Amino acid sequence: MEYLDFELPIKELEEQLQKCAIIGEESEVDVTNTCKEIEDKIINLKKNIYENLTPWQRVQLSRHPNRPYTLDYIKALAGDTFMELHGDRTVKDDKAIVGGLGKIGDQSFMFIGQQKGINTKMRQYRNFGMANPEGYRKALRLMRMAEKFGIPVVTFVDTPGAYPGLEAEERGQGEAIARNIFEMCVLKTPIITIIIGEGASGGALGIGVGDRVLMMENSWYSVISPENCSTILWRSWEFKEKAAAALKLTSKDMSTLKLVDGVIPEPLGGAHSDRETTFNTVRETIVKLLGELQAKDVDNMVNERIEKYANMGVYEEK
Template sequence: MEYLEFELPIKELEDQLQKCAIIGKESEVDVSETCSQIEKKLKDTQKELYKNLTPWQRVQLSRHPDRPYTLDYIKAICGISFLELHGDRSFKDDKAMIGGLGKIGDQSFMFIGQQKGYNTKTRQYRNFGMANPEGYRKALRLMKSAEKFGIPVVTLLDTPGAYPGLEAEERGQGEAIARNILEMTRLKVPVITVIIGEGASGGALGIGVGDRVFMLENTWYSVISPESCSSILWRSWEYKEQAAEALKLTASDMNKLKLVDGIIKEPLGGAHRNREKTFETVGDTIMKSYEELKKLSPEDLVSQRMDKYANMGVFKG
């Protein structure tokens, strides 16, 4: 388990607890009371620390290397029923954007999401979760296929942004994202979106137009990352913490602004601390949302989705 800088007090207490247990095993000394005291202090420290996280600390948690990624969620929720589909039928298969058919119970879904890597090799293979235009075109192809067969769509967002390279711009990065946003507003099947990590810029929005949009507790969703915002406004990355505060990018901020439909609570310490519980909660949220949305006709779905996004940002004096 890796620890972030602000989590070091927890690491120290966990190390103490481990040493205490080892001493108890290797000697005949009764250390149960000492271990209980350390456990109590550990729980209190965890509750206090995670209750008062700053926006920047939540950004750090969303990037935690042990945090589950899109394929982890899909495999845990769907099991062996998931069938990955490849390619945009035009240029190539983008490894940063994955998608395919899977079942939750007896209900089929089209799952689409950005996939990051677990180590240096797989991060390069997945382009650090930054999709090229062919990734967004693959996503759109899968969405249109789902619409054709009446299959609901689930998108899982986790990207630092769309790939900003020259070749991506040459192949129409902006157009591909804009096309996805347009087409997603008028898809005639339910679209459920869950932000599971980073939700940065148009890279996230390119698959993020949903009837229901949820954020996990320790994720962020914004037009720009705190580091990039800091470098533009202050000409330095040193002000990323102030930028994170000003951007109002946390789940609670987005919920207050009514830009998302709800917050999915994470286990204490983040999704990586209890993966199974997180997978179960996300799966339940998807099914609950689908049960609500399947009652609507295709026309009502599109109408309500368009009204939802048209009303965002409306100021009433």
């Protein structure tokens, strides 16, 4: 188990609890009450820490190495029914974006999302979740397939941004993202989008348009990362905490600003602390939202989707 800087007090108490349990096992001393007191302290400390996280601490939690990634969610939701589909039929198969068909119960879904990788070798293979144009074109191909067969789309957003390399720009990175945004606005099948970790810049928007867009409690969604914002404004990464607060990028901020449709709660300690509960909550949310969307006429659903995005950023001066 890895701990972030602000989680170190929890680590100390958990180590004390382990030592207490060992003493109880290796001696005849009754340490039940002592262990119970430490457990209560851990619970209270966790509540105090996780209920008062700063925006930057939530950014750190969204990047926790043990946090579930897109394929973790897909495998937990669809199990053995998931069949990955590859390639954009133009350039190649972008490993930073995964997608394919799978079932939750008896309902088929087209699952699409960015995949970062669980270790250094896999992160390089997945390009750290930063997709090239062919990744977004693969995603669009799969969404059009879903539309053709009346299959709802579920997208999982988790990226530090689209790949900014020269070759990506040469192959039309901006056009690929813009095309996806346009096509997703008018796609005639339900789209549910969930930001599970990082939702940065156009890289997130390329698969981030939906009838319902939700954020995991400890995810973030912004036009730019706190580090890059700090670099641009203050010529240094040292002000990333200040930038994170100013960007209003947390799930609570985004929900208040009505830029997302809801927040999916995470277990105390984050999604990685209790994966089973996290996956069950996401499954129940998807099933519930799909029921609401399937009750709508398709044309009305698309019109509501377009209207939702058209109304973002509209305000009145008094």
